[in-house]
Amino acid sequence: MKAPPFIYHRPETLDEALALLTEHGDDAKVLAGGQSLIPLMGLRMGRPAHVVDIGRVPKLDAIHVDSDGAVTIGALVRHEQANKSPAIAEHAPLIAQTMPWVAHRAIRTRGTVVGSIAHADPAAEMPAVVLATQATMTATSTRGDRTIAANDFFEGYLDTALEADEILTSVTFPAWPANAVSAVTEVARRHGDYALVGFVGKLVVGDDNVITDAALAFLGAASTAVRVTAAEAVLQGAPANDESFAAAAEVVSAELEPPSDIHGSTAYRKHLAGTLTLRGLQSAANRIGASA
């Protein structure tokens, strides 16, 4: 289980890295944390001729909080760094809730938040967080920066709107509403495995216990992370209680058609998505004591 040979590049600057990608295009692969890329290469399922290791590129490892509370995470921020970041805990509680679900610590210390988004594994957590929060991706190439909206980013299984010469240099999560609550929950065959299905949810509940905004995103439920807008619509304007949550869960179960594999059937995953929706929403609501 050894990777095929490649030409290794370790650029010292972003410009140098971008130039390499411009030069080698599809023949090159960006290496950040490597927790997905390295095993794929070891299995010879990934065989780039050029590997561009951006690990030494400066300034990509920052977590930046904007004056309006938006949080921008750079390409080299590790999951574990985000997990322990006071700024994330304060300004991006959904990300803070997500991090402990990501694999195991020895993976989180190397794997990057942004890399996980760029890799776009439908069973990974961060793509669902991107959809739930409507984050904005910043792709950089020698042609300059461009931003990509959450709903336009994930195009298919391990496939995104990124071009071959682009690096996903940062992802910006909009300011977290003061009255929003959230929950992340998932079920995997074993603790730390890719989830069979996972739930990432955000609720905004008014003082009258009426839901004013809901985002329900799922991992492991389709060829990309997905939101179930029909279930969100059920919640919109409804009281934050078990009845509403159960109604939303039912819609989720009905709407999703997750693929079957050796770890779980489609029917199982639909059932599980419903369970997780109900429990996730209850858990989120508990955070404001708004549960009926």
Next chain:
Amino acid sequence: MTDTTSNTDTPRLQAERDAGGSIVDLSVTVNGTHHQVSVEARRPLSDVIREDIGLTGTHLGCEHGVCGACTVLIDGEPARSCLMLGAQAEGTEITTIEGLAGPDGELHPIQQAMMEAHGFQCAFCAPGFLMSAVALLDENPDPTTAEIREELSGNLCRCTGYQSIVAGVETAVRVMKESGK
């Protein structure tokens, strides 16, 4: 201390060049000793540690990041050495199982505790568990049993059913608390 093991002219590296793979000059510190080696760019850190530096206490159980036997500390943080290129470790300080005991050979409390608890059987998984346990205790010197189990769930053992390994970590917690380490 420096232990230089670089030899760029081996048949292995010559063939690697012919195969179109880069060779990198790598400088790392392992268990306090500095090493300068020339290795294939595709070589994972685990192979560099085991074969180029010659520290075989770190084991390879799956080479795709699931079993955890290859876990080492990189600049104090646990990482899978099979999921990193050696090249990515440039300039880092690495600790392996061989680096746990003191310079006079005194066992680290986690090693002593595992001995007392009959932690392992075949012990092929032991390097990964020990390094994960050390990382846990560095960060959280007083973990609950549930926290220990969760932290160790990134390491697979096929012999023990885990109970003795968990007990070993609990023993180490107690000993370290008592000794104030």
Next chain:
Amino acid sequence: MSSTNRSGLVGQSVQRVEDDRLLRGNGQYIADLDPDNVVHAVFVRSPMPHAKINSIDASAARRAPGVVAVITGDDLKDTTHPFPPLLMLPGLYTPMYHALSADKVRLVGDPVAVVLAESRALAEDAIELVEVDYEPLEPVADIADALSPSSEPLWEKAGSNVVMDHTDTFGDIDAVFAGADRVITERFECQRQSNQPMETRGSLVMVDDDGHMTIHNATQSSHALRWLVAALTDKQSMGASLKAIAKNKDRRSSFASGMKSFLQSNSDDLKDQDNSGAAAQFKKDKSFLGAMNKIGVGLLAKESYPTVKAQDIGGGFGAKGSIAREDIAVAAAALSVGRPVKWIEDRIENLMDGGQAREESMTVSIAVDNDGTFRGLKVDMVMDQGAYPGFPVGAPMISKMIKVMFPGSYKWDAYEIRSRIVATNKGKYVAYRGPWANETWARERMIDVTAAALGISPAELRLKNMIGEDAMPTAMITGPTIDATMSTRKTLEHALTLVDMEQFEADRAEAAERGHCLGIGIASYHEAAPGPPNYWDSINPGSGMLMPEEGYTTIEADGSVVIYTSQMPHGQSHETTYAQVAADELGVALDDVKLVYGNTDKTSFSLIGTGGSRGGPIGGGVVRKTSREVRRQIAEKAADMLECAADDVEIIDGNIHVAGVPARGITFAEVAKQAADDGAKGDKYGTPFEYGTNYNGAGDGGWSTATQICVVDIDLGTGKVTFPRYLVVEDCGPIINPAIVNGQVRGGVAQGIGSVLYEQATYDEDANLQSATYMDYLLPTAMEIPEVEVHHLETHSEGFENDFRGVGEGGMIGAPAAVTNAIENALSDYNARVTTQYLPPTKILELAGQISPD
């Protein structure tokens, strides 16, 4: 026997001797060896499950950077013999096959060539350049395919994919079934599993200038490997072999005398052997006689036999008891390239063909009276042995163990089992910890099914039919003697006292409120560990010769104690437990004893090595017997020196003295020196004191027993199963080291839990492997495995001086039954009937009626 020299170590959880080196990272596993000039072997493996090989073109691979050689199946046909049929059973066809396939591939992963290169990575590059022209054949993916007469036979000479079909009947089965009140029938299916030691297989072969081969190999069975490599590699023409034999008369006569002594010492077993199996094999494939002749003559002509070595081995669970085709190919490669050849299997290879097990379908009928009395038992079993039989122990031998053990600890009037073995395009079937365990699973499952049908509690039904001490001595209906060591009933009775059923019912009601289902399950069993003397003859007449093992205790000239064992420790802590036994016998400290193992030059021939729960009873028994005799020799010599009677010699902490006068003691070194000066010199190791014996455990009881009870908690929202409680009451007789026994039990239970909830070697309908990584073959982690309470009973086998019994397999044997019984119990409100061993979350929710199958 004097008790005055005992150091009291047996029975204590002394710390492991192995741990200092292992915990420092100073162990030496096979992959750690890195000799100069080594080349790395990587196998070219078939991507097709079933295909003819039209041609192989390795020319591009041979030219690839760093490649030293490429050896194909055709090349190996010239230099190696095929694996011979070893266990020829009535009704069985055993195929012959070479280390590398040349004409046909039979599974995804079938090795067709091996590339040797300067690094593993370069070799992996080159295997992609080996062009194999495959012509696909219809795959045989499962038991149903294999039973179909129209399936494409994997082995043409077998005529079909059913390679064995044999029925054993005990008692008047028809009359008993006709006379019983009811007959209840159910079919149980166990999925394919894999042993999965954390260390994969591996071999490093070096041939020195004199042609002597040294094989470093992670093997449970060093001597068997040694002889098989000697037999199969370095193939010569018959003429060349005969010439070599004629030239070397000494070798001929020494071989002949060795053969004679083997025949003499096993004459009874040999007489008992049933030759109808060989006759049947001959009918299907006459070539095997010629091949075996050539192998035999070739062996006789050998200059030297290989040395097999291993220090630390990272687990095996039976898989490393198999001699692999790769082992033969790597040895042949080393002979041909003249450089050390190292093969370290990677995890994908290991999941493909490192050993799979347990895939059995069993239709079980119980004839029972309405009051719950068991009358008759009928089993129709089909075992899926995959593409190649495990060697030397595979499905055929294991079918016989299942045959003997299926009736369990219960009384029956009649029993019949039909055993079929089929060939399919999947990984080879090997012994996996408690290889016969599905008899316990299917029987204990069936008892719960029967209890439900009769409206009797599972515990009550077991107690009603389980053989108790009042009926002993007796025998299983299949033959083996039952004495007090068959204490299953005691373990069940004790286990039931540990469970508070009222509390359980209260917990169950509370859990139901939360959408959870609680259930409780029992499994009780006895296992041959190593079994009474007639156990092995009940398996197959004459197979008692698998049992003996020779070992030595020696005292070197400097007084140190050195024990030689043919056991191959791979996690069982032999260095500790054998030192405990020897130290107690000799009156020395634990660290005064050194164990020599893992080197065929230094240890005696043993067919098996470590496996079959032999480490405690056989290997440990050898240590006890030989140490006891050496202690006697020392006492005799010391008596001369101390001028006392030998009976008055006391040894405490290595101080040999007249009883009660420790101040005037002498040391082992002094006694050893005196003995050496007086000319004492052992035959085998040349030490002043030595004693070896060939011990088969016969007569010393032989059963280990246990009852496992677990409580499961099923979350109906997710299908996840957890264990609020798991307890084991085990009885392996006197315990050498309780912590080590607990570890064996817990490790076995963990694997059994894995069998039910996590592990399946998965193939699609075309026999393509779906579980080739650890993302898809799931070993449970510390979050999935619960705490397991272990309670010990210690039933002694009266009248025998050695009474250790094996405990390595029981945890695994009982767990699948206890867990699946608990799950069915938990889902009783949903009328669930658990008939498969594998119950992943999807299956759990299907059983609970929460979802429909896709």
